[in-house]
Amino acid sequence: MPERIKMKKKVVGTTLFPNFNLTHPSALNKIDIAKVMYDSYKDIIDYENDTIDDLVMDILNIESGLYGKYLDDASFIATKDGEIIGGIFITDFKGEATITYNFTDRKYRNQGVSTTLIQYVENELYDKGYEDIHIYLSIENQAAYNLYQSVGFEKEHMKTQII
Numbered sequence: 731m732p733e734r735i736k737m738k739k740k741v742v743g744t745t746l747f748p749n750f751n752l753t754h755p756s757a758l759n760k761i762d763i764a765k766v767m768y769d770s771y772k773d774i775i776d777y778e779n780d781t782i783d784d785l786v787m788d789i790l791n792i793e794s795g796l797y798g799k800y801l802d803d804a805s806f807i808a809t810k811d812g813e814i815i816g817g818i819f820i821t822d823f824k825g826e827a828t829i830t831y832n833f834t835d836r837k838y839r840n841q842g843v844s845t846t847l848i849q850y851v852e853n854e855l856y857d858k859g860y861e862d863i864h865i866y867l868s869i870e871n872q873a874a875y876n877l878y879q880s881v882g883f884e885k886e887h888m889k890t891q892i893i
Contacts, residue, residue, distance in 0.1 A: 741860055
């Protein structure tokens with residue numbers, strides 16, 4: 731398993747005008763979400779040979795609180811023309827708002843989907859009184875690191891390895 735780093739960002743509220751629709755994951759079919767997650771993660775450094783069924787189980791585990799309290803109202807699925815194009819799952823992991831999954835369909839990469847999802851999450855977390863948002867990611871996943879750094883995340887020292 732690749733070495734992971736922890737990054738964090740102060741949350742801020744902003745006005746957004748996305749070019750796609752947003753809904754909460756609980757409103758959609760988990761298999762449909764998992765299919766897009768699978769397509770997004772396969773063949774990158776974070777891919778751990780998960781199947782679509784494994785990802786459905788991960789979604790169920792997120793919702794059941796395995797990774798901390800699930801924040802459905804701060805988690806979003808982006809759709810365009812009825813098609814899932816990306817999503818982000820947020821949990822409260824040990825008192826910290828944490829991105830558990832963030833994915834974008836390969837056809838929609840580099841079009842601002844993840845950036846907009848992160849901004850929507852920030853708005854929700856800001857309204858809930860959270861000050862920061864966190865993510866743990868693979869050092870080797872340079873594209874993800876660059877994305878998070880570009881939206882204001884900074885590397886944070888991890889006291890203990892938890893993932």
